[in-house]
Each structure stands twice: as C-alpha cells, then as structure tokens.
Amino acid sequence: MLKDIKVIAFDIDGTLYPDYRLYRKLVFYVLRHAKFYMHFLAVRKILHRTAPLSDFYEYQGRLLAEELGCSVDEARFKIDSIVYKGLTPYLEKTKPFSHVEECFSKIKEAGYRIALLSDFPPSQKGDTWGLLKYCDVVLGSEESGALKPSKYPFGILSLKMNVRPEEILYVGNSIKYDVCGSKNAGMKSALIMSRAEIFFRRLFGKPSRAEDIGTDILFSDYRQFTNLVLQ
Structure with missing residues (x-):
C-alpha cells in the first residue's frame, strides 16, 4: 500500500498532540x-x-x-x-503524543521525507517539540489562501515537495478536513483516533475501521503507526 510513498506529511493540532x-x-x-x-x-x-x-x-x-x-x-x-x-x-507547553519524535526519526532514517501542513501557523509551536529538524517542508495552509479540506493547500504541499500527490501519505486527526481533504487531492491518508473513540464509534454503529472511514491507515499511537509504515 505504501510502496510508492515518498513523503509522509503531518497535520499538527490534535495530530502531534492530543487536543485535551x-x-x-x-x-x-x-x-x-x-x-x-x-x-x-x-x-x-x-x-x-x-x-x-x-x-x-x-x-x-x-x-x-x-x-x-x-x-x-x-x-x-x-x-x-x-x-x-x-x-x-x-x-509550547503542551506535550506531544508519546513516541512522536521516535516515529519521525525512524521514518526519516527509512528514507521518507517529512512535511508539516497545518491550518494554523506552525510557528505558533516554536520548534514543534524538537520535530522541525526532521522536516523538509513546513507549511501553514493559511499562507496558501485556503483552509483544509480544500485541495489547494495539499496541492501546494505536493509542489513544494516536488512529488505527485499519490506519493504523499497525509496524517491527521479529522475525517472531514484531513482524510477527505487529502484523499480528494489524490493522496493517501492516515487517521489517528484514540482507542476509546474507536470503541464508542463501534458501540454506536459508526464507522470504526479504516476501510469504512475511508482512510488507508487507522492508528491509535505512534509506535503502532511507525510499525505500520515500516513493516
């Protein structure tokens, strides 16, 4: 599934740290x-x-x-x-998810290029918890003139990375903005969702599997994501 992927791009808010x-x-x-x-x-x-x-x-x-x-x-x-x-x-004081830097380090070492694309200015997060050193491109969608789920910021990301959209895996926490936006732009998508939310979605009959949600990867923690990408 990821054999043609060259770039793994991440949303920031709610994706690199838990909203709560x-x-x-x-x-x-x-x-x-x-x-x-x-x-x-x-x-x-x-x-x-x-x-x-x-x-x-x-x-x-x-x-x-x-x-x-x-x-x-x-x-x-x-x-x-x-x-x-x-x-x-x-x-700046909000702690990221566990194992995020470990994930960035390993996928970078595996040869993937890394990008950040957020609806709010990435500069708000300072050095983004030490992750900027792994990133090839960092973008705020506002600078492109449109917010997600518009295809436009995803297209700008593709141009900046000099790869085709289908060579990008976009990781986010929103089905509407991150999954639908990136898929409509021709990218693959990964969705982070807590185990509790997956359980309650299943309990109330809402889509709770990757294929039902419409994403390529569904994960709950960054070690799991790293293993899925590098397997």
Missing part, C-alpha cells in the same frame, strides 16, 4: 475571550468552505470585523494578539 492537553490549559483563557472566540469560530467555519483567496488574512479580518462590528485593522489585531500570538505559550 491543550483544551484543559485554555479553559480560563477562552472564557476571558469568550465573545471573540464565538465570532472567530464562526468566521473559520466560513473559511473552511471558501475558495482560495489572494489575501487570506485580509478576508479573515473583514469577516471578523463584520461579526464584531469593528474596523478590519482592529479585527486583524485581535486575531493576531488573541489567536496567533496569544495561544503560543499554551501550545
């Missing part, structure tokens, strides 16, 4: 900015459905300005200070 570790740190921060985040999330929902933009940040600012009833400059300042810069200290 960040969310529990953010409770009081988000409550302090509750009104802002309510409107910002509404704007991001629109942007996930928007075609590629020549100036993503300007359009995002205009949408938020309409939501908040303020100027575009003020909206962009709020996004920068509350989201991009404001979340950085919390992200």
Whole structure:
C-alpha cells in the first residue's frame, strides 16, 4: 500500500498532540475571550468552505470585523494578539503524543521525507517539540489562501515537495478536513483516533475501521503507526 510513498506529511493540532492537553490549559483563557472566540469560530467555519483567496488574512479580518462590528485593522489585531500570538505559550507547553519524535526519526532514517501542513501557523509551536529538524517542508495552509479540506493547500504541499500527490501519505486527526481533504487531492491518508473513540464509534454503529472511514491507515499511537509504515 505504501510502496510508492515518498513523503509522509503531518497535520499538527490534535495530530502531534492530543487536543485535551491543550483544551484543559485554555479553559480560563477562552472564557476571558469568550465573545471573540464565538465570532472567530464562526468566521473559520466560513473559511473552511471558501475558495482560495489572494489575501487570506485580509478576508479573515473583514469577516471578523463584520461579526464584531469593528474596523478590519482592529479585527486583524485581535486575531493576531488573541489567536496567533496569544495561544503560543499554551501550545509550547503542551506535550506531544508519546513516541512522536521516535516515529519521525525512524521514518526519516527509512528514507521518507517529512512535511508539516497545518491550518494554523506552525510557528505558533516554536520548534514543534524538537520535530522541525526532521522536516523538509513546513507549511501553514493559511499562507496558501485556503483552509483544509480544500485541495489547494495539499496541492501546494505536493509542489513544494516536488512529488505527485499519490506519493504523499497525509496524517491527521479529522475525517472531514484531513482524510477527505487529502484523499480528494489524490493522496493517501492516515487517521489517528484514540482507542476509546474507536470503541464508542463501534458501540454506536459508526464507522470504526479504516476501510469504512475511508482512510488507508487507522492508528491509535505512534509506535503502532511507525510499525505500520515500516513493516
């Protein structure tokens, strides 16, 4: 299945670290900015459905300005200070999944090239828990003008890596954004899902196997993923 894969690319948020570790740190921060985040999330929902933009940040600012009833400059300042810069200290202190660096090291040693593609700026995570040294390309989809599941950021990733889409395995934690987005772009996909979520999906009759979800690889921890890739 992976014989033609040359690049393994990873989402960051919820993929390299478990969401709950960040969310529990953010409770009081988000409550302090509750009104802002309510409107910002509404704007991001629109942007996930928007075609590629020549100036993503300007359009995002205009949408938020309409939501908040303020100027575009003020909206962009709020996004920068509350989201991009404001979340950085919390992200840098959030521990990644166990064995992530071990995984990166082994697949790099096996000859795969590694990339990161995230909907939020990778620079928010500092050195991304020591993983940047293994990466050949690091991209924020906002820079491409479109958020996942648009095929556009995945296409930019393919161009940057100088490989065909079908030579990329994209690893994420969202069926809608990561699996569907990468598959629609012609890539193979891998989905990280906790054993608890797999159990409850099975219990309630939701798709819980890779073939039913529509992904090529379904895994729950990074040693398992490493073994699946290198077997």
